[in-house]
Amino acid sequence: MTYARDAAGPFYHGTRADLAVGGFLSPGFASNFQAQALSWIYFAGTLDAATWGAELAKGEGRERIYIVEPTGAFEDDPNLTDKKFPGNPTASYRSRAPLRIVGEVESWEPHPPERVAEMKAFLDRLAAEGDMRIID
Numbered sequence: 796m797t798y799a800r801d802a803a804g805p806f807y808h809g810t811r812a813d814l815a816v817g818g819f820l821s822p823g824f825a826s827n828f829q830a831q832a833l834s835w836i837y838f839a840g841t842l843d844a845a846t847w848g849a850e851l852a853k854g855e856g857r858e859r860i861y862i863v864e865p866t867g868a869f870e871d872d873p874n875l876t877d878k879k880f881p882g883n884p885t886a887s888y889r890s891r892a893p894l895r896i897v898g899e900v901e902s903w904e905p906h907p908p909e910r911v912a913e914m915k916a917f918l919d920r921l922a923a924e925g926d927m928r929i930i931d
Contacts, residue, residue, distance in 0.1 A: 802886065808838045808863045808894060809848025811856035819893040820863060825853075836894055837872060838863050840886030846903055850911050851918065860900040867892025 808820055822836045839845045842860070849858035869890035905911070 802840055802869075802888065804840065804864065806838050806840055806863050806865065806888070806894070807842055807845030807848075807900065808836075808861045808896075809845035809850070809852065810859055810861070811849070811852040811854040812859070813856055814859075814861065814896055816896050816898055818896050819866075820861070820896065821893040822891055835889040835891060837887065837889045838865070838869075838894055839888065842900065842903060844885040844887055845900075846906060847914070850906060851914060858905075860903055861896045862898035862900060863894035864897050865890050865892060866895055 810820075812820075814820070820836050820838075822834050823832055825831060826833050826837070837848075839848070845860045849860050852858070865888075867890055869888045869892070872887035872889045874887075906914075
């Protein structure tokens with residue numbers, strides 16, 4: 796496991812889950828994008844990446860971006876790093892340890908609706924083709 800401990804926060808997690816400051820996000824639940832329970836919890840060091848997480852998350856709840864603090868070791872997210880975005884410019888990470896919710900970003904700028912629709916259509920196409928595999 797490559798540890799990304801030199802990565803500096805703040806860190807964010809985009810979702811539709813309604814959670815409380817002081818609570819935890821933990822591995823073992825379905826991802827934002829599919830029903831598969833994952834053994835990792837994913838987060839990002841950029842607000843843009845977390846915005847995508849919130850906008851693309853399944854469910855009916857309000858889109859939210861939490862400010863999180865890793866409680867253990869974490870590594871670069873192999874689903875993005877050097878697979879789609881060499882060098883991890885999205886500052887995307889994952890951990891097997893919970894993330895402590897230390898705040899919520901109350902105001903953030905969403906992506907243009909047509910861009911979100913394009914991304915959702917792209918994810919739907921991947922799912923239909925059976926190519927939504929997450930490296931877990």
